[in-house]
Amino acid sequence: MVSTGAVPNLAFRRLRGPRSAGEFAAAVRRSAREIGEQVACDARYIGRVESGEIRCPNYAYERVFLHMFPGATLADLGFSSRETVRGRGARATAEIPDTPLPPTLHSDTDEESDVLRRVFMTSGTAAMAAASLGFGLGTAATAVPAQRPAQRRVGEAEVTAVEKAVRQIRLLDDRHGGDGLYRRAAQPLRAAYALLDEGTTTRRSTSDRLHAGAGELAISVGWLAHDSGRFEDARSHYAEALATARLAGDAALEAHAFCNASFLARDTGRPRESVRVAEAGQRAATPLGSPRLLALLALREAGGRAGLGDRSGCERALGRAHEAFGRGTRDADPEWMTFFREAELEMLEAQCWSALGDWPRAARHARRATQLQDPHFTRNLALYRAELTTDLAHAGAAAEAAATGHQVLDLLDRVQSSRIRAMLSGAVRVLGAQRGSPEVAGLLERCGEMGVQGHTAG
Template sequence: MVSTRAVPNLAFRRLRGQRSAGEFAAAVRRSAREIGEQVACDARYIGRVESGEIRCPNYAYERVFLHMFPGANLADLGFSPRESVRGRGARPAAGAPPPPTSPLLVLGSETDEESDVLRRAFMTSGTTAVAAASLGLGFGGPAAAASVPVQRRVGEAEVSAVEKAVRQIRLLDDRHGGDGLYRRASQPLRRAYELIDSGTPTRRSTADRLHAGAGELAISVGWLAHDSGRFDDARSHYAEALATARLAGDPALEAHAFCNASFLARDTGRPRESVRAAEAGQRAARPLGSPRLLALLALREAGGRAGLGDRTGCEQALGRAHTAFGKGPSAADPEWMTFFREAELEMLEAQCWSALGDWSRAARHARRATRLQDPHFTRNLALYRAELTWDLARAGLMEEAAATGHRVIDLLDQVQSSRIRSMLADAATVLRPRGRGSVDVKDFLDRHAMSARPSPSGV
């Protein structure tokens, strides 16, 4: 059960001992440097952990804490499981009362198909069960098709259900990609907007959370569409999120929507639109105080400029991205940016050089991205290796490209992403005429041909 009240982390407080919060934060920063991590830990962050506001650290802090306290795990340090706090909904509204019964979305093993995510229902009762049904999170029967009554009161249970849907989609997308999730994720999105249209929030803070949650859900569903090659659907969902942000006066949601819209425009051959969206996102993001968000938006701009063949503009945007990224993480960083670490920066830079035709330089950055990538993000690991396969093939490094391509195929049972499969197919097309006489390349091409057969699931 997810409580809406912060529970003090007494175990972590005991570990601090007699040191002040500032002294302990300095020890955390020193430990981070010892293992090559970069965290912006200060007394305020330690206070947020000890108060229970931060229920689970991001991956960088996790590695640092486990380095500081060998043999301990996150539970020993007083933290909650990551699956229970993934996404925006991990931050409850201050002073919000707990729901009568909190929905529990049951996850199977990490090898379960994505198609199970919304079938594994919120097993609960009372008002929260009604909220789950209204979001289409049940399976079969009238609950799955339930509509929201006119002038229904919208409270904590309904908003929490929206936020939980966002967290669950992001968690499974990190592991498996978008193909199997997209159709099933569209239903809770529709229900979320029905709540906005016909519900009556009990207070302003609830209304703000509902709009933010619905907008983030639209972006998440848009990303699933993007990743699975449904570009028109993705464009529509991102526009829906942007409209929600504008109506709600939410600059953080606006910046996120522009960030994804820029990425989509780049991927669909509209580089000028990509640049404009990235610039608009940067304008929305500047007051938010997150250098990492500005870095990501500068990388989106760089990608658009690379698509225009504007090498100078691309290099300038990359320079701004590196400068902003170098300022380190911040408490203001949005929670959806957990994927944006140095590996992602290297990957996006690789894509810029690839678009500019500098294949060897692109391959250097893509290699670094694959080395740095956190294995928790299985989909991104497959994506980075697919990019590296393509860059190596174009650079004429055929055997290394084939070896890397095998490592992508190794992950395709876990990852369902049309985008990754398309990238791998492009690399195979480049290798085919160049790889005659190479046993390694032929083995890869044969294996790729087998893996490219249609999925039995039809998604």
């Protein structure tokens, strides 16, 4: 719905010329690919711009539009300045212009899909340490590789910078997905391991925190690689984290590395490895006193067993997962497990049943996941709906699958995840056989406009 008082952007409309909104959206996507951007532009987005609902594009679209119309400014294209649109919020961060502003589900200017320009550190000694160690991301155009620090003592500021980088990467991933973050996140990872290689610490507790922080950073960067389809990179990062855990004798880090490695093995068609790695993770996690961690690792095992077609083994692992999850939270639960709520439990169980071909049962759990999901986890909003679209398509519920597919497309401007796009493409391929349905036909047409592969022209 157009915002009250919106002023139509006539300048942008003139630039479109005789092309339809869909044709112009396709031109935008082509221009994005020319400069290495990925935008989910469709006719509806163009309509929102021309109606004045979108008063200022996010940074990714800004670069694309300025590439399409060399020499033009945002004002020439009919847009308001970002400062005017943000108003008071922009003034509040004037002293720290790159501070990440929390995206909302209904904001085009604040959601900032161009996460590459964000800095991970924004205040205090951690910011100073981050700057000296290369943690600041800067802009896509000016970012430079991290420099290896000279021999130096590592203290609270440096360790805090590593830990804060981990938290910021996870926060941005929850909102935006891994595609746009991966290459920039590799920079603080290199700096963290340079500290391990060349820094010296005066306290054992500082050394332990640095090892744990570097290992968690490796897992976070590995997950970004995983989510963006760079599977060999992900495998390497997870192995690096596991080696760090073994070196430091850190069972919690070891369990986390095994957890992610099991997930990767499942996603890359190695279910037997997925089971073995999940079992190793459970052995590492048992002494830690976190039932929720054991529940997640049991779900990883269940996913691997489902991939093997082992229904009874999968059901046993699911039973252990539910039992452990039902024991509630503990102080010993790892910080990185904030995403693991009932919605994620339902989602992972849905994936088990889909792997076993029980599509109606999978759809029931995926639907439950979408109903329970916290709206702040934007990436998971898209992920769970992509899973539900797939399960409904296979279960023969074409109209509902198409409606859910539209919800996924609505989120693709905010979430850059090759994994989610691949899931939606798989659902679209299944729905292609039911294009006689008007609901399905509408989804296929919109997928074509947005460059989501899997549809069949007709």
